[in-house]
Amino acid sequence: MKQDLNLSALRTEWFGNVRRDLLAGLVVALALIPEAIAFSIIAGVDPKVGLYASFCIAVVTAFFGGRPGMISAATGAMALLMVSLVKDHGLQYLLAATVLTGVIQILAGLFKLGDLMRFVSRSVVIGFVNALAILIFMAQLPEFKGQGWPMYAMVAAGLTIIYVLPRFTRAVPSPLVCIVVLTAFAMVSGLPFRTVGDMGELPSNLPAFFLPDVPFNWETLRIILPYSIPLAVVGLLESLMTSTIVDDLTDTPSAKNRECSGQGLANIVAGCFGGMAGCAMIGQSVINVKSGGRGRFSTFVAGVALLILIVVLGKWVKQIPMAALVAVMIMVSIGTFNWASFRNFAVYPASSSIVMVATVLVVVFTHNLALGVGVGVLLSALFFAHKVSRFVAVESALSPKGEERTYTVRGQLFFVTAGRFGDAFDFREVVEKVRIDVGPAHFWDLSAINALDRVVLKFRREGTAVEITGMNAASQTLVTRLAKHDKPGALDNLGGH
Amino acid sequence: MPIILACTDGSSYAPSVYDHSAWAARRLGARVHVLHLLDAHRESPALMDYTGTIGLNAQANLMQELVETEQALGRAAQSKGRIVLTAARQRLETAGLTDIVADQKHGSLLEGIAEFEGEADLVVLGKRGEAAAVDPHHLGGNLERVIRSCHHPVLVTPLTFEPIERMLIAFDGGPSARKAIEFAVASPLLKGIDCHLLTTGRVDDDARWFLGEAAEKLRVAGIDATTHAHGGDPESVIAESVETIGAQLLVMGAYGHSRIRQFIVGSTTTTMVRTCPVPVLLFR
Numbered sequence: 001m002k003q004d005l006n007l008s009a010l011r012t013e014w015f016g017n018v019r020r021d022l023l024a025g026l027v028v029a030l031a032l033i034p035e036a037i038a039f040s041i042i043a044g045v046d047p048k049v050g051l052y053a054s055f056c057i058a059v060v061t062a063f064f065g066g067r068p069g070m071i072s073a074a075t076g077a078m079a080l081l082m083v084s085l086v087k088d089h090g091l092q093y094l095l096a097a098t099v100l101t102g103v104i105q106i107l108a109g110l111f112k113l114g115d116l117m118r119f120v121s122r123s124v125v126i127g128f129v130n131a132l133a134i135l136i137f138m139a140q141l142p143e144f145k146g147q148g149w150p151m152y153a154m155v156a157a158g159l160t161i162i163y164v165l166p167r168f169t170r171a172v173p174s175p176l177v178c179i180v181v182l183t184a185f186a187m188v189s190g191l192p193f194r195t196v197g198d199m200g201e202l203p204s205n206l207p208a209f210f211l212p213d214v215p216f217n218w219e220t221l222r223i224i225l226p227y228s229i230p231l232a233v234v235g236l237l238e239s240l241m242t243s244t245i246v247d248d249l250t251d252t253p254s255a256k257n258r259e260c261s262g263q264g265l266a267n268i269v270a271g272c273f274g275g276m277a278g279c280a281m282i283g284q285s286v287i288n289v290k291s292g293g294r295g296r297f298s299t300f301v302a303g304v305a306l307l308i309l310i311v312v313l314g315k316w317v318k319q320i321p322m323a324a325l326v327a328v329m330i331m332v333s334i335g336t337f338n339w340a341s342f343r344n345f346a347v348y349p350a351s352s353s354i355v356m357v358a359t360v361l362v363v364v365f366t367h368n369l370a371l372g373v374g375v376g377v378l379l380s381a382l383f384f385a386h387k388v389s390r391f392v393a394v395e396s397a398l399s400p401k402g403e404e405r406t407y408t409v410r411g412q413l414f415f416v417t418a419g420r421f422g423d424a425f426d427f428r429e430v431v432e433k434v435r436i437d438v439g440p441a442h443f444w445d446l447s448a449i450n451a452l453d454r455v456v457l458k459f460r461r462e463g464t465a466v467e468i469t470g471m472n473a474a475s476q477t478l479v480t481r482l483a484k485h486d487k488p489g490a491l492d493n494l495g496g497h
Numbered sequence: 498m499p500i501i502l503a504c505t506d507g508s509s510y511a512p513s514v515y516d517h518s519a520w521a522a523r524r525l526g527a528r529v530h531v532l533h534l535l536d537a538h539r540e541s542p543a544l545m546d547y548t549g550t551i552g553l554n555a556q557a558n559l560m561q562e563l564v565e566t567e568q569a570l571g572r573a574a575q576s577k578g579r580i581v582l583t584a585a586r587q588r589l590e591t592a593g594l595t596d597i598v599a600d601q602k603h604g605s606l607l608e609g610i611a612e613f614e615g616e617a618d619l620v621v622l623g624k625r626g627e628a629a630a631v632d633p634h635h636l637g638g639n640l641e642r643v644i645r646s647c648h649h650p651v652l653v654t655p656l657t658f659e660p661i662e663r664m665l666i667a668f669d670g671g672p673s674a675r676k677a678i679e680f681a682v683a684s685p686l687l688k689g690i691d692c693h694l695l696t697t698g699r700v701d702d703d704a705r706w707f708l709g710e711a712a713e714k715l716r717v718a719g720i721d722a723t724t725h726a727h728g729g730d731p732e733s734v735i736a737e738s739v740e741t742i743g744a745q746l747l748v749m750g751a752y753g754h755s756r757i758r759q760f761i762v763g764s765t766t767t768t769m770v771r772t773c774p775v776p777v778l779l780f781r
Contacts (some may be wrong), residue, residue: 017541024547031549166548173549249560251567252539286555289563292545335551 013068017295021069024293025301028071030176031287032058032306033317034328036074037196042139043079043276044086045094046200050074051310052207053098053275058303060266061280066259067243068296069250071284072266073303076136077238078231078277080367085227095212097224097231098271104232105264114256117240123352124376125241126338127359129282131372132238133337134364140326140333143194150191151323158182158327175328182324183316196325197318203310207273230370232264235279237373239263242280249289283332351383389416392441394424403432410440413448422451427458434459439470449482456485498596499527502617504606504643506533507581509656510623515585516658517776518621519592524686530617531585531599533578534609537571575601610643619686620651624770641767644751644779650680651751651779653770661776663691664746666722667735667769669698670707673750676780678711681748682718692722693742697735700728732768739775751779 032054040050054073061072086094108114144151158178165174186193196202214220243254259280267277288298310317345353355376363372392411399405405426413421425434436455443449452468459466471479479486503518505511515531522529544566552558582599589597602609614620622643644651664687668674681687692715696708708724715722725742727734739747751766770777 016538020542020545023545027547027549162550163552166546166550170546170548173547175549245556249556249563250539250542251537251563283551283555286551286559287549289542290544290546290551290555290559291549292542294539294542331550331552334553335555338556339554340557 012295014296017292018297020292021295021298022301024288024291025298026305027173027291028284028288028293028298028302029305029309030173031284031328032071032073032302033309034175034179034320034325035076035281035284035332036306037199037317037320038139038325038329039074039076039079040276041199042076043082043094045091045276046202047196048201048203049091049094049274049276050079051203051275051306052273053270053278055207055303055307056270056273056275057266057278058299058306060269061262062296062300062303063262064258064265065262065296065299066255066257067246067280068252068254069285069288069294069298070239070243070246070254070259070280071288071299071302072239072263072278072280073284073306074276074278075238075281076139077132077234077369078279080135080139081230081234081369082227082276083367085224089223092213093220093224094276095271095274096214096220097227098275098277099212099268100221100224100228101231101235101277102264102267102269102271104228105236105267106261107264108232108236109257109259109261109264112257114236114240114260117237117244117256119377119381120237120241120373121352121355121377121380123348123355124359124373124380125244126341127356127376128237128241128363128369128373129336129338130341130356131360131363131369132282133333134360135367135369136329136336137333138364140329143322143326147194150193154182154185154193154321154323155327155330158324159330162327162331175331178327179320179324182327183320186321186323187319193321193323195318195322196320199322202314202318203307204314205311206307207275209272210274211272230368231277233370233373234368235263235267235277236260237369238282239280242282242285245282246285246289249286250294252294283336286335351380351387355379355383385414385416388412389414389420392417392420394421396426398431404435405429405431405433406435406437408437408440412442412444413451414444415447418447418451421448422454425455425459427462430462431464433465433467435467435469437470438468438475439472441475442472443475443478445478446482449478452479453483453485460485499525499618500616501525501527501529501619501621502610502613503529503531503585503621504534504610504623505531505581505585506606506623507577507584508623508625510625510654511581511585512588513654513656513658514621514623515588516592517652517654519589519594520658520661521619521621521652521686522589522594522596523592524688525618525684527618528596528598529589529594530613531582531589531597532609532613533581533585533599533601534606535571535574535578535601535603536605537567537574537603607642607646610646614647614649618649620647620649622651622653624653624655644766644770644781647781651781653777653779655774655776659745659775661690661745663693663742663744664748665693665695665735665739665742665744666711667731667747667749668694668696668708668711669731669750670696670704671750673780675711675750677748677750677778678714680780681720682714687748688720690746692720693725693738693744694722695725695727695735695738697727697729697731697738700726731765732772735765735769736772739773745775746778747773747775748778749780751781 036050036054037047040047057072161178162174243259247254359372359376362375363369394409396407456466501518501521503514518529578601586599696704712722712724
């Protein structure tokens with residue numbers, strides 16, 4: 001039965017939308033060429049490394065990814081992480097790091113780490129996306145250095161074509177027109193523009209299988225592991241975020257853990273065919289969905305068409321002026337940035353905005369998206385702990401005859417609230433009996449139990465009988481395991497932790 | 498009370514689905530549950546834009562655009578669905594039924610069947626669906642998956658309803674064919690219909706013995722079955738027999754073989770349902 005459903009689902013995922021998937025895949029392939037080249041240049045490798053990577057990753061994720069219709073290829077987020085590895089150790093170590101990244105991602109998929117995405121809050125995601133856009137934009141700035149006004153003019157003309165042309169026709173990709181027009185202009189005018197050909201070698205044939213040429217020893221592992229771990233983390237983060245975006249846009253579900261393994265396999269294949277590590281691309285996936293791509297076929301077409309175009313058109317691709325690529329990348333960064341976040345400063349709670357801004361700042365200053373997300377997640381957790389801690393209250397009532405006081409404790413008791421809980425009791429009042437009703441409360445950790453201990457034992461030392469009522473089962477287990485007040489000899493070792 | 502699940506999509510096969518449901522409901526004293534599914538087909542989008550650009554707030558804008566177009570399509574589909582269900586109710590009421598439930602659900606036919614099939618005793622489906630006019634030789638894309646997913650008998654209807662006076666039970670001795678015999682014995686649905694029992698494929702002593710056993714079972718239940726044993730290619734023998742006997746209903750077990758075998762040699766069930774001009778009652 002399950003098998004039947006899988007087979008039919010597979011057919012829908014691949015061939016449910018063939019014609020539009022084909023067209024969307026072609027649009028994406030055309031948009032991928034400048035990006036793959038630009039990201040190779042960011043990473044400091046030949047354009048062919050990014051192009052081979054984009055081909056391998058797109059094709060492998062088409063088969064093994066968890067999100068049909070999502071585009072994965074060589075990306076800026078990943079390229080930024082490998083700059084110093086390439087500079088210090090060269091391409092072969094990058095390829096080895098790419099394979100190791102894939103292995104780590106497959107393990108993440110097997111251990112279902114994709115589920116951890118739920119700890120990454122909405123604010124962190126927006127921060128990540130904005131930081132990514134800023135980094136892509138900043139990576140374009142060195143291209144202007146020492147180029148003079150013709151470069152600025154070319155980029156401005158390129159951006160004009162990209163944004164104005166769609167007002168007249170939606171049938172041709174305007175970034176492609178921008179590239180064609182600027183290339184033609186550069187060739188005809190004969191001005192000395194820097195071109196893609198100046199940036200390194202372009203592919204002239206299909207990628208070939210070879211293992212990275214590095215010694216297989218601990219020394220190599222020591223070099224590549226510090227790169228592979230952040231690469232794996234960032235790759236999975238961006239892929240899972242993108243798959244959520246595509247889920248929302250297309251109103252269809254995806255398999256998150258399968259996506260992790262799919263990305264891993266794609267990176268292993270890329271590394272073995274001379275490509276750099278990559279992941280899902282937010283911008284390209286949006287372009288794909290916008291162009292009507294929904295199925296796995298669109299991703300597959302994007303990869304294959306990219307390679308065919310680049311091998312066939314290599315001679316022309318070499319002539320593309322860098323200005324055209326820069327214009328396209330500026331469009332990508334503008335499209336990726338979440339512009340609503342400026343407006344939302346006024347609307348969102350301050351804590352959300354702080355998390356978002358902190359994520360952006362950490363990323364922009366360290367150029368490490370993984371670190372930024374880590375800080376964002378940590379801050380979100382602290383803010384959450386703080387918010388929850390505000391919902392702790394201790395109320396008390398004296399019995400009519402004045403010999404018994406009942407304290408009612410509400411809320412979540414854990415390390416943040418333990419101190420406030422302890423201070424809420426009046427130890428100077430003389431009563432025969434104190435009843436502590438913890439029905440509406442929950443004890444979460446050692447600090448909370450410790451605070452309860454201290455309250456109970458302190459009352460006892462004053463000669464007051466203490467009764468605790470209404471404790472829920474989960475809290476009770478913790479008390480049985482950790483508390484001192486309910487064990488014999490409790491009065492002797494009341495510590496002041 | 499037994500329940501008949503009548504799946505409709507408002508296509509040219511829908512009236513026949515209602516007629517067959519009405520026939521079965523009268524025989525079983527059942528309630529008819531008409532189900533219309535709003536399958537949004539998210540795998541093929543309503544929006545296309547080949548500009549390849551992503552402008553300011555690309556994602557948010559695209560989301561809004563998609564929601565707006567799909568909302569319009571969804572509303573249109575809903576009102577079409579209401580018309581389909583009203584037509585279904587009218588036709589069933591004209592056929593003299595009173596106990597009718599009609600509703601719409603979001604999702605694919607397969608999901609709808611999975612949700613409601615549990616409480617139904619018989620599922621009625623058209624041979625082909627909305628795409629019938631486009632691709633007349635291909636079996637309704639959903640049909641095979643639905644039949645495979647059903648635990649109850651499925652009645653697959655042709656374009657028109659003919660009064661059913663004679664039926665042919667294609668009997669291969671397999672578990673699903675035995676189920677068909679048990680159903681014929683126990684259920685009032687097939688009572689009083691002139692019954693012919695056919696075995697085909699490789700007709701050996703075993704096959705004859707099984708055939709005799711099945712006929713005996715039917716006879717005990719008061720159904721006199723004429724038995725036929727014709728060796729040969731099951732598809733063509735069954736099709737020919739339906740014609741020569743003049744049966745208005747074919748009863749058979751469905752998908753006795755594995756998916757792999759079916760992939761290689763094809764499925765008798767799918768061929769029969771596709772080519773047979775009479776309704777087919779299938780058992781899994």
